[in-house]
Amino acid sequence: MGRRHEAAEVKRLLSASRLVTLTGVGGVGKTRLALRVAEDARRAFPDGVWLVELAALADPGLLPQSVSEALELRDHSSRPAVEALVDHLRDKQALILLDNCEQLIEACALLTGRLLREAPRLRVLATSRQALGTAGEQTLAVPTLALPDATGPRLSTAALAQCDAVRLFVERAGAILPGFSVTETNRDAVERVCRQLDGIPLGIELAAVRLRALSVQQLLDRLDDRFRLLTTGSRAVLPRHQTLRALVDWSYDLCTGKEQLLWARVSVFAGSLDLDAAEAVCGGDGIHREDVLDLVAGLVDKSVLIREDHPEAVRYRMLDTLRHYGRERLSAAGEGPVRLRRHRDYYQRLAATARAELFGPTQVSWFARLQREHANLRAALEYSFAEPGQAAAGLGIATDLLYHWITSYYLAEGRGWLDRGLALCAEPTETRARALWTDSWLAIIQTDIEAAAAMLEECRALGVRLGRDAVLGYVALYSGMIAMCRDDPESAIGLYEEAVVRHRAADDPVGLALALIRLSLTHSFLGDSPRAIALGEESLAVCDAYGEGWHRAYATMALGVEVWRQGDHERAAALERESLTFNRSLDDPLGVGVNLEVLAWISASQKGYQRAARILGALRNIWQSIGAPLSGYGHLIRYHEACAADTQRALGKQAFQAAVKEGVRLSYDEALTYALLDQLPARAPVAEAEQPSPLTPRETEIARLVAQGLSNKEIAAALVIAQRTAEGHIERILSKLGFNSRAQVAVWVAGQHRTEHDFEAE
Known part of the structure; x- marks a missing residue:
């Protein structure tokens, strides 16, 4: 859609500078232009083109973590997120698109400056309402869409339709009125509408939706009435800002009173929301809960809310400009505190329910739902820790989200929230006790053993004081992990056995399964095969009794280790492949890494040294991305080292390295x-030309299946992955391409077969 000149200019700037910032008023099309350039630039960046969306991020301290998430970097080390990000990008030839930097301008400037200093082949393309102000930055003020020359000769109807602003209007009008086109009858009105709107893309899109009820001439008449009011406004405000504000005001005025109220209330959401959330947070005080569906539909019809199709439920997203407008209206009505509190309360309940449903057949769907709701969960945590007297609620939310932190890209962020909550909530409560053992596990995964030990010591004292057997069970469990990290398996066995007893008494299958898995691995480590096998099978039975999958995959892995040690290589390989298949479907790189380790050991034991060496090579990438090799399973390193030594000895150094x-x-x-x-x-x-970007090869494959019309279930079956994983990939595809429907993906895939001009970066 137009912008050829601007796209070429951005490419030129990006070839000469490693930081280019697109500036301009909200709604002018900065993001769309940046995405187009990023797509065209993909072949110049073999390590990827990555979109980082910042519109929903308010805390500058979370910026490095958000960039890491967008880059799909899961770092399980205890180092700061920025250090892991720098190490990951140091030798990468990549392009990062930072979208909507204005609310984090200083943080974006500092982070970008450091990344560009330490990653010499990295480039950054940013969008912001103002420049970052970083050394070496090139800026481009994104103009509004091109309009016909008002002083030039009258264009033909065909030529007029090719002007960028008119093309966008016709495209959007065609979505409302199929077959709409510029004719001799409507051409003057179409041109004047686009001119009245200053060629601002968001304004054109909001206006075009009115063609459901108005002719183009009627639309123009009402725009004339609206913008005449601006002549009495402040002359200090730029006309484009006046125009956009007036257009949004007009869209607001055309909504019913209840739709206006819902618009304002929906502005408290970050990212997207579903109907249940809208009903819970936005209902009451003027809006009956049962009316929310019709009001949401009305806002979708008016293009205030954007519908997004997801497998389990439709979700809705509001453009950032409209969300800020809604927040202003909410504040003016004095409703801000009430709705923000209801938003927090809703996601507090959601986190608690997810924790209660963790160990069962709905586990994987809950993991997926929490990932979709991450922006809202983060907003709930920010509210809790910023609002006086609410920190304890925030600590409870962060604790309930333990498995969200572990199974996603948010482990470091989760530990940050827990640390923050523990610092604010010193009272000796059960919530603090749960938070301490939760935080200790994250610290163990990050190999921050001393910090974990200190937290568990306090947690043990609290558990005794409160008389909570479950708390003491987790203290024993994680203390056993620390003992293994300190090469003390005998102490670990005693602690794990204590954990088993306490978790049985507390009727806690989660803690019981974890303790049995660890106890099995430790007995295996000490050579007690019968005990290791019995414990492994018992842990599987606990998981199967509840229809649970994630812990079962780890129990299967542990059983595979011992079966391999006994010399039953075929069965061991089958167990590890079973575990790997689940961990792959869940996109759990830690579980995948341990599975690959065991498969490499099995291959070496079967004298498949070439295969073992290749898997060891693949593991280098996995452990580097996680930042902590065999994180939480460090006692297994002796098997890794023996495998590498045996394989190199068998192949010879040169063949091994190859x-x-x-x-x-x-x-x-x-x-x-x-x-x-x-x-x-x-x-x-x-x-x-057929390699789409910024998609990964797997996302490319899934995008092509989407284009073929396959459902998520069919895609999952075709690729032998879980439906939840397919859904996650499709969400990332939509996010990276800036789309909100599968139909757009299909059109985009088809377009990749056309020949495109090369883009050469310096």
Whole structure:
């Protein structure tokens, strides 16, 4: 859609400078232009083009973590997120698109400056209402869409329709009135509408939706009435700002009173929301809960809310400009505190329910739902820790989200929230006790053992004081993990056995399954095979009794380790592949890493040294991305070292290094395919023009299946992954491409077959 000149200019600037910032009023099309340039630039950046959306982020301290999440970087070390990000990007030739920097301008400037200093092949394309002000930055003020020259000769109807602003109006009008076009009858009115709106894309889109009820001439007449009011406004305000504000005012005025009220109340959500959330947070005091659906539909019809299709439920998103407008209206009505509190309360209940449903058949769908709600959960935490007297609620939310932190990209963020809550809530409550053992597990995963030990010591004292057997069970469990980290398996066994007893008494299947898995691994480590096997099978039985999958995958992994030690290589490999299949579907890189470790050991034991070396090479990438090799399972490192030594001795140093390099070159999905199918994936050549960006190879594959009309369930079956994983990939595809429907993805995929001009970066 137009913007050829601007896109070319951005490419030119990006080839000469490593930081380019697109500036302009909200709604002028900065994001759309940046995404177009990023797509065109993909071949110049072999390490990826990554979109980082910042509109829903309010805390500048979370900026490095948000960039890491967008880059799909899961760092389980205890170092600051910015350090992990720097290390990850240091040798990467990549482009990062930072979208909507204005509310975090200083933080974005500082982070961008450091990344560009330490990652010499990195480039950053930013969008903001103002420049970042960083050394070496090139800026481009994004103009409004091109309009016909008012002083030039009268254009033909066909030529007029090719002007960027008119093209957008016709496209949006066509979505409302199929077949709409510029004709001799309506051409003057169409041109004047676009001119009245200053060529601002958001304004044109909001106006075009009125064609459901108005002719183009009627639309123009009402725009004339609206914008005449501006002549008495402040002359200090730029006309474009006046125009956009007036257009949003007009859209607001055309809503019913209840729709206006809902618009304002929906502004408390970050990211997107579903109907249940809208009913719970926005209902009451003028809006009956049963009326929310019709009001939401009305706002969708008026393009205030954007509908997003998800497998389990439709979700709705509000453009950032409209959300800020709604927040102003909410504050003016004096409703801000009430709705923000209701928003927090809703997501507090959601987190508590997710925790209660954790160990059961709905586990995976809850993991997916929490990822979709991450922006709102973060907003609930920010509210709790900023509002006087609410920190304890925030600490409870952060604690309930333990498995959200562990199974997603948010482990470091989760520990940050827990640390913050513990610092604010010193009272000796059960909530503090739960938070202490929760935080200690995250610290163990990050190999921050001393901090974990200190938290568990306090937690033990609290558990005794409160008489909470469940708390003491988790203290024993995680203390056992620390004992293993300190190479003291005998002490670990005693602690794990205490955990088993306490969790049985408390009727806690989660803690019981975890304790049995760890106890099995420790007995295996000490060579007690019968006990290790019995405990492994018992942990599987606990999981199966509840229809649970994630802990079961780890129990299967642990059982595979001992079966391998006994010499039953075929059964061990089958167990690890079963575990790997689930961990892959859940997108759990830690579980995947441990599975690949055991499969490498099995291959070496079977004298499949070439295969073992390749898997060891693939593991280098996985452990580097996690930041903590064998995180939480460090006692297994002796098997890794023995495997590497045996394999190098059998192959010879040169052949070993060559095979390891082959594994390093495998992508994440290729490595898993190799581990599961015992063969290297075919590397059929793919034309460069057909490699969409900023999508990963797996996302590219899924986008093509979407274009073929397959449902999420059918995609999951075709790729042998869980439906939840397919859904997560599709959400990321939509986010990266800036789309909100599967139909747009299909059109985009089809467009990748056309020839595109090369974009060369410096």
